[in-house]
Amino acid sequence: MPPPAPKEEPEDESWLATYADAITLLMAFFVLLVAVSKVDLAAYEEVAEGINKKVNKKEYKTPLNELKNEAANIVAETTDGKVLKLGVDDSGIVLEFDSSTFFLPGTATIIDAAYPIIASVAELVNSPQYQIFNMDIEGHTDDDPISTVQFPSNWELGAARAASVLRLMNENGTDIKRMRVLSYAATRPKVPNRAEDGTPIPENKAQNRRVVLRIHQQPFEYSPPKYVPVTSIARETEQATGDAPAAAPQNAPPANQPQQ
DSSP, X not given: OOOOOOOOOOOOOTXXXXXXXXXXXXXXXXXXXXXXXOOOHHHHHHHHHHHHHHHTOSOOOOHHHHHHHHHHHHHHHHSOSSSEEEEEOSSEEEEEEEHHHHBOTTSOOBOGGGHHHHHHHHHXXXXXXXXXXXXXXXXXXXXXXXXXXXXXXXXXXXXXXXXXXXXXXXXXTOOGGXXXXXXXETSSOSSOSBOTTSOBOHHHHHHHSEEEEEEEOOOOOOOOOOOOOHHHHHHHHHHHHTOOOOOOOTTOOOTTSOOO
C-alpha cells in the first residue's frame, strides 16, 4: 500500500503586509518630496522636449514653449533686443522693459513709442491658449534717491511704473485678476550701481532701471484675514488670567463730579 501523499501546506503570505507597508511609505515619501520641492518649469519642459525628440522623433509643443517663441518674435519685430529683453527663470518667461526707454525720466509716464510694444505683449497673453498664465509686474530703480511730491522715494516710483504697465495691459484686454504689481526699488540690482570707491556707474544704473514682467503658471492665492475684536481678546485674556476689572470705590464721587 503506497504511503499517503504529503499534505500541501498553505503558502505563507504574511510578507505581503510588510511589502505593502514599505511601498506605501515609499509613495508617501516621494509625494512629500514633490510637495516641498520647487519645480523649475522651464528646465522641466526643456528636458521633456529633448527626451521627446530622442524617443518619438517629434516636436514637443507646450504652452510655455509656444509662448516663449511668440514672445521672441515680438522682441525681434518691435525692438532691437536691448530695450525689451526676453529670458526664462525657474517659473516661466521674463520680459524686461528698459525704464530709460519706456518712461519719461523721473516719472511713471509711458512714452508714446512704447505703447505699441506693450499692446503687442498684451495681445499675446490674451490668446485663449495662454489664459493659464499669470503675471507679476516688478518695478526696479537705481540707487539715486528721489524725493518729490508724487514719488517720496524709489519705492513709490518703482510701484507706479509697474502699475502703469499693468494699467495699459488692462486697457488692451488683459484680465486684471491675472496681474499684480510689485516694487523692489533699488534692492535687487542686476549689476552694481557704483564702483567699490562709491563712484556711480551710469551704464549700470541704466540697466537697473527696469520693469520686469514675469509670466508664469503659479496661481495667485489670497486668504482674507480673520479679524478678532479687541474687546474679545481682552475678555479672553481676563478669563484666562482670572483678573477682573477693578471695582470703583463705594464712596467714589460720580465721574462728572470733581474730587475735593
